[in-house]
Amino acid sequence: MTSRLYADDLATANIMPAIDGYLDAPQVSLEEAVEPVVDIIPNIIFHAQYAKRQCSHPLDALTPDESGCIYLYTMENVGLYKKLNEAIQDKRRHALKRWFRYLKLFHVSLNKLPSSQESVWRGINQDITQDKSEQLEIGKTLTLWRVTSCTLNIKVAQSFMQEKGHNTLLMINCKNGKCIHNHSSYPSEKELILLPGTRLKVVGDPFQLPGIHIIHLKEMARYEELIKLPPITGRKIKSQKLTNNTLYDHQSTFPVKPKTPKLTSLHENATLSTNSTPRINSSSFKGIKSDSVALNVSIDSKSTTKFSNGDIYEGQTMNGKKQGEGTYKWANGGEYTGEWNEDNFHGQGSRIWASGDTYIGRWVDGKKQGHGTYTWQNGSHYEGDWKDDKRTGRGVWKSKDGYQYNGEFLDGERHGKGTYTWSDGSTYTGYWKNGNMEGKGTRIYSNGDVYNGYWVNDKKHGNGTLTWISGGKYEGQYQNDMKHGHGSYTWPNGNKYSGDWKEDQRTGQGTFVWVDGSIYIGDFIAGERTGNGVETWASGQKYEGQYRNSQFHGSGTLTRADGTTRMGEWNNGQPC
CATH class of the missing domain: 2.20.110.10 (Histone H3 K4-specific methyltransferase SET7/9 N-terminal domain)
Structure with missing residues (x-):
């Protein structure tokens, strides 16, 4: 676990001065980039050299200096990220000048990484809904004044939440986040960073689950994109008026805590029928809000509607239908927060079932469609593509017991090409059909034996080669998982x-x-x-x-x- 993901960073409520001039700094080696801060970070040159060695063959077309720059930022024992963020949050901009060479290299490195439009998580070990309730109302804008670390893996956040009480969980639909796990000293944390000046809009009222307050945020244009700091994404966004609301970033944390079993199906209590919600009508508004009695309202209007079955909807409506952004709370404990179209979940949204299952991602006409993350209450997890409420496309499924599948899906089953990893570390990489190994694939067993060949219904079938770790080898035909037909076997x-x-x-x-x-x-x-x-x-x-x-x-x-x-x-x- 890294404190970078839970450092005590109290953001100022004031708009900070622009970060000017760092792009004019020369692009130098990592060692040269950190030389100006040798007096505030002990042995920083040594740590920079170590980071570069760890990144000698980097991914994403980065150089060792560029990848090492990110790696160094994530090194917990060095604490560079703390000193850098202190300087960024210091109104006295001259304190940041010594960081210009590092910032230039950091900027170039991040600029090579694709921007991620993902749902990310950040945990805060305090209930910030109390003293900041006004800033957390729907429509308010919060601004981050630091390099902010989040995680793509909700399980990382959930594991922390199980250890402490009265927590706040931020769910952020980001546009310009940078996934750095390929260059991090803690790759398992699936870290994504948001840059200084990132502006977040509150799109759902804070709601509470046992021990956890959840706030749904959506990224807007970055502050620096609106003023002088060149955007990392290189996008130009039309200027707009900034609000003075700033996220009060309390101490937050994400600790880091393979015959193939069938993928966990959607929870029995999480049936798709619960996606439908009652339509708003005139009787629904009685006794709620006086400004909600009109059915023909603009999409920007917000109202609170309580239904006869005890369900509650808070959000935008149009012509008597849920339209725009809003939160629907079922009387049985389930909840949806996100975008709507004609009474259906449509766009980006999060769904929490009474069972504890959650889904965060895209919806079309009330069904999960596009990219999304589903987490079962037992700890199993799927992140990837959806179509018509089923896992279809590419995705990653992980069970709480250590099983994992990374590959293609069709109608909720492993189908196409993918890699399955068992909890004992053994793997299969190849083709699948209706959830079973079928077609050509390679199975590496936990003892080191390797089979490369054809499969039918999870069994070796057809031509293949099995090589034993002891030195034995069979090349030939299989039927029903047994050597059958013509083949040759060589003893050790x-x-x-x-x-x-x-x-x-x-x-x-x-x-x-x-x-x-x-x-x-x-x-x-x-x-x-x-x-x-x-x-x-x-x-x-x-x-x-x-x-x-x-x-x-x-x-x-x-x-x-x-x-x-x-x-x-x-x-x-x-x-x-």
């Missing part, structure tokens, strides 16, 4: 059999070659030489005749190396 000592197989045993015609050069060509039954065959020893001795259980048995001729022969009947390897 070099002996080799090539021929027919039946139900995992050598049965039929085949050739067995010993490592010393001896060879048998003939019949096999259940793994033994049985039937007619010819065996030639490396010494030159030769037997041609009948076998049973790998011994001479029946009629046969033995020709010794000196040329003498013995022709006749044999019984269990002995002449009769």
Whole structure:
């Protein structure tokens, strides 16, 4: 767990001066970039060199200096992020000048990373809904005055929330966040950072689950995009009036806490029928708010409607329908906060079922569609594409027990190409059909054995190669998970059999070659030489005749190396 994700950062309520001039600084190596701060961060040059070594082969087309710049920011023991944010939050902008070289390299590094339009999470170990209730009303704008760390993984946030009480969980629909886990010293935290000046709009009233207050925020234009600091995304956004509301960023935290089982289905209590909500009518408004009695209202109008079944809707309406942004609370404890279109969930929104299951992502006509994250109350988790309320497209599913699938889905099942990881560390990478391994794929077992070939219904079927960690190897045909058909097996000592197989045993015609050069060509039954065959020893001795259980048995001729022969009947390897 990194305190970067829960540092005690109290943001000022005042608009900060623009960060000017850092882009004019030269782009230098990481060591040179941190040289101006050697007096405030002990051994910073040494730490910079270490970070670069850890990023010698970076992803995302970054250089080692650029990737190392991000890596250094995430190094908890160095604490660079603390000092940098202190300087950014200092109104005396001259205190930031010594950071210009590092900021320039940081900017160039982040500029190479794609902007992420994701739902991210940030935990705060205080209930900020009490002393900041006015700033957290729907429509209010909050501004972040620091480099703010969030996580893409709600489980990271949830694990912290289970340890402490009276917490606040921020759910942020970001537009310009930068995913840095490919360059982080803590990649498992799935960290995404929001830049100074990020402006967040409150799109749902704070609501409470046991021990947790949840606030739904949506990213607007960054403050620096509206003034002088060049935007990381390079986008130009029309200037608009800024509010003076600033997020009071209390101490927040995200601790870091593989036959394939079927993917967890949606919770039984989380049926899709609960997505439908009552329509607003005139009787619905009685006794609620006097300004909500009109059915023909503008989309910007907000109202509170209490239904006869105890459900409550707070948000925008138009022509008697939920339209725009709003929060619907079911009497049984479920809740939806997000965008609406003609009484349906439509756009970005979060759904919490009474069971504890949650979904955060895109909706179309009341169904999950687009990118979204579903978390089951038992801890299982899916993040990826949806269509018609089912997992369809690409996604990542993880169970609480350590199983994981990363790949393609169709109608809620693994279908297409993907990688499944078992809790013991074994993996399968290849093709799937209706939730089962089917087609060509590679299975790496926990003991190191490897199978590469074809599968049908989770079983080896068709041509394939199985290599044992002990050195054995089989190449050939499989049926119903067993060696069946034609194939060759090589033992670790070099002996080799090539021929027919039946139900995992050598049965039929085949050739067995010993490592010393001896060879048998003939019949096999259940793994033994049985039937007619010819065996030639490396010494030159030769037997041609009948076998049973790998011994001479029946009629046969033995020709010794000196040329003498013995022709006749044999019984269990002995002449009769």
